[in-house]
Amino acid sequence: MVRTPLTQAERERGERLGRFLREARGGRSMADVAARAGISAETLRKIETGRAPTPAFFTVAALAGALGLSMDDLVVRSVLVAA
Numbered sequence: 001m002v003r004t005p006l007t008q009a010e011r012e013r014g015e016r017l018g019r020f021l022r023e024a025r026g027g028r029s030m031a032d033v034a035a036r037a038g039i040s041a042e043t044l045r046k047i048e049t050g051r052a053p054t055p056a057f058f059t060v061a062a063l064a065g066a067l068g069l070s071m072d073d074l075v076v077r078s079v080l081v082a083a
Helices: 008-025 030-037 041-049 057-067 071-080
Strands: none
Touching: 008 041, 008 057, 008 071, 030 041, 030 057, 041 057, 057 071
């Protein structure tokens, strides 16, 4: 299966999401937040650095729950900010 290359807007949206999640994590360790979300620390690292700009919905939902964020917060901070 060949994946369609991401657009510049999609890459930027992934970077905004990653920055927001990193800020929301604050002083908590990456390993702790990842464990609470049920994902690997490496997956969280890739999302936070923008190397995984289109994470699965359930991954994002799990991270939101682990960080005490609403999905609305994530949408506003990562999608609508640039619109």
